[in-house]
Amino acid sequence: MERLWTKSFILMTVGTLFLFNAFYMLYPTLPLFIKQMGGSEAQVGLSMGAFMLTSVLVRPIVGGLLDRYGRRPFIVCGLLLFILAMYLYNWIGGIVVLMGLRIVHGISWAVSTTSISTAVTDMIPSARRGEGMGWFSTSMTLAMAFGPMVGIWVIQDLSYHALFLIAxxxxxVALLLTLGAKVPFRPKAGARRIELFEKSVLPISTSVFFMFIAYGGITTFVPLFAASIKVNSGVFFLAYAATLALSRPLSGKLADRYGETFVIVPALVITIAALICLSFSTGLFGVLVSAVLYGIGFGSAHPAIQSATIRLAHPDRKGVANASLATATDLGIGLGAIMLGWVSQYTSYSFLEKKVLYPHLSQRTNENPALSYCS
Structure with missing residues (x-):
């Protein structure tokens, strides 16, 4: 069996752990930071959404450039800009300036994560793609567990200034680790047209888009929703991430052995069940159950979807294929945060959970063209 755990794969995976920890430290704390500045729920959603929607515009271009010029230059430039953006949060003085910085931060996120994930797919043996993507995704999972908790602890015991500096x-550290990895991809000589989208992964990208509309609303507003029912939001993120960490490597192996369909379809059903549970949660027990179910469903589907994406794409178009999938992810998160931000402002968090998240996702899942691909 071909070797998976190479030095470069380990360095990229650990580097991604540090990068995503920095990212997730801001996810539950930035809405609170905006509220402290006097922002409304709609501005919270707009700020979070602006970050992801910027990535939507940048990722397709980055994906084509990766296939033409290679991965390394974009990993370095993206991470340098990401570090700068994190530090500049210390100097934010108003909502308008914050929106501008969120756009810059979104660009850095698109460049760094697209280039890193594409470089990792180059390192994983094709026969162990699901397993490799499962373990690589686990680094993001651990960040989901520790990032929000560390972020909340820092703002409670230290300050927002310390939060941005630590991030x-x-x-x-992520930049230093990735610099030590060998990137196997070498662009072919000669000018080639830069592609912006990989048509072969359109059904999968459509499915991912609808999945992440709900995800965007949950990750943005669970901290505020949990506070409204007197539950620590860190509990949700911890239970969710712990379940993700357990389910992703296992689901990746199952996808390699039995095919992606075997994993994706049941995982989507469990995800819907998690949203139903969350919609009726009134205390800690309901929040914990929904987090565990969401971790199983979402965590199982993601590595299988990534594996299917790489399998369907041409070997010379992995960059644009990864960018297409990530674009669908960011667009779903961005639109979910913005739309549900307006809903929560004019109704309530309870209405947002019961009347918007679950019916929207379940209806779209039933209509999803990706399910025809899966079957």
Whole structure:
């Protein structure tokens, strides 16, 4: 069996752990930071959404450039800009300036994560793609567990200034680790047209888009929703991430052995069940159950979807294929945060959970063209 755990794969995976820790430290704390500045729920959603929607515009271009010029230059430039953006949060004085910085931060996120994930797919043996993507995704999972908890602890015991400084340091460590990895991809000589989208992964990208509309609303507003029912949001993220960490490597192996369909379809059903549970949660027990179910469903589907994406794409178009999938992810998160931000402002968090998240996702899942691909 071909070797998976090479030095470069380990360095990239650990580097991604540090990068995503920095990212997730801001996810539950930035809405609170905006509220402290006097922002509304709609501005919270707009700020979070602006970050992801910027990535939507940048990722397709980055994906084509990766296939033409290679991965390394974009990993370095993306991480350097990410570090700078993290540090500049210390100097934010108003909502308008914050929106501008969120756009810059979104660009850095698109460049760094697209180039890193594409480089990792180059390192994973094709026969162990699901397993490799499962373990690589686990680094993001651990960040989901520790990042929000560390972020909340820092703002409670230290300050927002310390939060942004620590996040910048973690991002710098990610840069140093990735610099030590060997990137196997070498672009072919001669000018080639830069592609912006990989048509072969359109059904999968459509499915991912609808999945992440709900995900964007949950990750943005669970901290505020949990506070409204007197539950620590860190509990949700911890239970969710712990379940993800357990399910992803296992689901990746199952996808390699039995095919992606075997994993994706049941995982989507469990995800819907998690949203139903969350919609009726009134205390800690309901939040914990929904987090565990969401971790199983979402965590199982993601590595299988990534594996299917790489399998369907041409070997010379892995960059644009990864960018297409990530674009669908960011667009779903961005639109979910913005739309559900307006809903929560004019109704309530309870209405947002019961009347918007679950019916929207379940209806779209039933209509999803990706399910025809899966079957």
């Amino acid at each position: 910048a340091v973690l991002s710098a």
